[in-house]
Amino acid sequence: MNIHEYQAKEVLKGYGVRIQEGIVADSPEAAHEAAVKLNAQTGTSWYVIKAQIHAGGRGKGEIKETGSRGVVLAKKLEDVKEKAGAILGGTLVTIQTGAEGKKVNKVLVAEDVYYPGASEPKEYYMSILLDRATGSNVIMASTEGGMDIEEVAEKHPEKIIKEWIDPKVGLQGFQARKVAFKLGLSGTAHKEMVKFITALYNAYVGTDSSQFEINPVLKTSDDKILAVDAKVNLDDNALYRQPKLAELRDLAEEDPLEVEAGKSGLNYVKLDGNVGCMVNGAGLAMATMDMIKLSGGEPANFLDVGGGANATTVEAGFRIILQDPNVKAILINVFGGIVRCDRIANGVVEAYKSIGDIRVPIIVRLQGTNAEEGAKIIDESGLKVFSAITLKEAAERVKAALEK
Numbered sequence: 060m061n062i063h064e065y066q067a068k069e070v071l072k073g074y075g076v077r078i079q080e081g082i083v084a085d086s087p088e089a090a091h092e093a094a095v096k097l098n099a100q101t102g103t104s105w106y107v108i109k110a111q112i113h114a115g116g117r118g119k120g121e122i123k124e125t126g127s128r129g130v131v132l133a134k135k136l137e138d139v140k141e142k143a144g145a146i147l148g149g150t151l152v153t154i155q156t157g158a159e160g161k162k163v164n165k166v167l168v169a170e171d172v173y174y175p176g177a178s179e180p181k182e183y184y185m186s187i188l189l190d191r192a193t194g195s196n197v198i199m200a201s202t203e204g205g206m207d208i209e210e211v212a213e214k215h216p217e218k219i220i221k222e223w224i225d226p227k228v229g230l231q232g233f234q235a236r237k238v239a240f241k242l243g244l245s246g247t248a249h250k251e252m253v254k255f256i257t258a259l260y261n262a263y264v265g266t267d268s269s270q271f272e273i274n275p276v277l278k279t280s281d282d283k284i285l286a287v288d289a290k291v292n293l294d295d296n297a298l299y300r301q302p303k304l305a306e307l308r309d310l311a312e313e314d315p316l317e318v319e320a321g322k323s324g325l326n327y328v329k330l331d332g333n334v335g336c337m338v339n340g341a342g343l344a345m346a347t348m349d350m351i352k353l354s355g356g357e358p359a360n361f362l363d364v365g366g367g368a369n370a371t372t373v374e375a376g377f378r379i380i381l382q383d384p385n386v387k388a389i390l391i392n393v394f395g396g397i398v399r400c401d402r403i404a405n406g407v408v409e410a411y412k413s414i415g416d417i418r419v420p421i422i423v424r425l426q427g428t429n430a431e432e433g434a435k436i437i438d439e440s441g442l443k444v445f446s447a448i449t450l451k452e453a454a455e456r457v458k459a460a461l462e463k
């Protein structure tokens with residue numbers, strides 16, 4: 060699960076990570092008030108207004124309707140309202156949103172932290188993630204902050220520092236010092252960076268996150284180290300024990316069909332193809348998608364109805380798949396282990412009748428317990444449903460359906 064920058068910064072702050080302070084707002088007036096408050100709290104007289112969407116690249120992104128950038132600087136309090144107004148309610152297009160962009164419902168009004176002083180402000184990159192290959196956490200850092208890190212990794216792999224951390228032992232002091240040293244820091248800035256990394260790692264472990272990306276981490280002109288941006292990816296499997304964090308979910312940022320599927324206990328991911336599929340078990344779903352490709356189609360989705368599929372889940376699955384206008388055929392591939400094929404067949408027939416106007420052909424492949432009975436129910440239903448028992452038959456039926 061992803062959360063917004065303003066939420067992520069609050070969470071990090073709770074673990075002692077220094078952040079660029081800010082106040083969230085959902086209207087131009089609220090943005091102005093936020094700036095007044097922020098001035099009282101931090102003394103800042105310049106304000107950074109940042110669109111809150113679940114995607115990066117906002118600084119270079121553009122609001123379709125107004126041409127404003129997704130991150131703008133206001134050097135006067137009087138400008139905050141208008142500048143926030145040019146972002147709020149607009150559609151922000153960045154390299155991560157796709158051409159359709161994302162609607163902006165909130166902005167973060169943040170203090171300016173790039174103020175002049177004894178040294179130049181300097182941007183760094185830092186992320187923490189799980190390295191599955193070594194079964195450990197890894198801190199990645201770079202002096203090339205603020206830039207697209209994939210590009211740095213490709214052109215200058217030597218500029219990416221990696222430090223692996225054994226999750227059982229935890230982050231050791233020497234490791235944080237090593238990263239700070241490799242970033243070229245000394246004196247106060249070095250000490251601050253060690254504190255920053257230590258707090259950040261504690262936050263990563265404490266929140267059960269699977270990925271943190273702080274780009275940029277800033278060294279201010281007076282040698283403070285702080286998070287200017289924060290991308291936090293929480294591990295969905297741990298949300299049951301993180302009820303406070305689970306509340307931060309913003310459904311407006313998620314695909315509506317995926318949200319609906321989640322409510323019915325279905326595991327659904329939308330894809331770009333033309334064959335909708337409904338399968339029980341993730342492994343079988345993968346094999347089914349391969350089979351669809353072999354028969355000349357492209358899967359329109361991944362949908363795992365789970366082990367306990369029944370008429371209700373089948374109907375919910377149907378309704379979700381049918382909302383995708385690209386779907387030209389639906390393949391239901393169910394292995395009857397715990398669930399019996401005749402019950403699934405009845406579920407399909409019931410769901411079909413209950414939904415009514417289904418215009419795409421449906422191919423049902425049932426295998427396992429009571430497969431023959433299931434096929435019989437489908438064949439005798441009089442509906443536009445084709446049964447298949449082997450994978451090969453199913454593939455041929457999908458192919459025939461697409462060629463029509």
Ligand code: GDP
Nearest residue numbers: 115116117118130170171172173205274275288
């Ligand atoms: P992203 O573009 O979505 O990754 O958003 P960021 O939070 O990383 O902000 C984008 C850019 O805005 C940063 O790389 C900075 O260059 C700029 N920025 C952020 N905060 C400040 C600030 O306090 N003052 C100034 N002058 N620029 C800032």
Ligand code: MN
Nearest residue numbers: 115274275288
């Ligand atoms: Mn950023």
